[in-house]
Amino acid sequence: MHCELRKRNEATILECFGRFDEEDTNHFIQTLEQLHKQGLRQVIINLTPVFYLDPKVLSLLLFAQEFFQDHEGTVCLVSPLSSVRNELIRGNIPDAIPTFESLYSALHRPHAAYSPAST
Numbered sequence: 001m002h003c004e005l006r007k008r009n010e011a012t013i014l015e016c017f018g019r020f021d022e023e024d025t026n027h028f029i030q031t032l033e034q035l036h037k038q039g040l041r042q043v044i045i046n047l048t049p050v051f052y053l054d055p056k057v058l059s060l061l062l063f064a065q066e067f068f069q070d071h072e073g074t075v076c077l078v079s080p081l082s083s084v085r086n087e088l089i090r091g092n093i094p095d096a097i098p099t100f101e102s103l104y105s106a107l108h109r110p111h112a113a114y115s116p117a118s119t
Helices: 022-037 055-070 082-090 103-108
Strands: 002-008 011-020 042-046 050-053 074-078
Touching (some): 011 103, 050 055, 055 074, 055 082, 074 103
Parallel strands (some): 042 074
16 A cells, blocks of 8 residues: 655644555554644544555554544544545444545544445
8 A cells, every 4th residue: 555645734644555455554554653743633534546455454544543632633534435434334443533525624624534334
């Protein structure tokens, strides 16, 4: 997986590209630690460009949520691809982390997070 960072308003968007699997664990954790060291507190993990999400890495997303919550920050996800979204739902991720269908909604419509019951 390849990641890129960009700022939008008060949020930092972590754009993830390609396959997100176990091999990406160290890189993902290092990226989260860098964001924290930079004092960034509102992180949107954009999984839109991810075409495969390994179920084994779902715990990394939960770790990201807990890590930023412990440091007075927030994390949310964006995942419009049905294959990735379905994997998130199977892992009950939207119950723990606000998950949106678009980056626009994540940035401007925090009440628009979807829940497994509505998908």
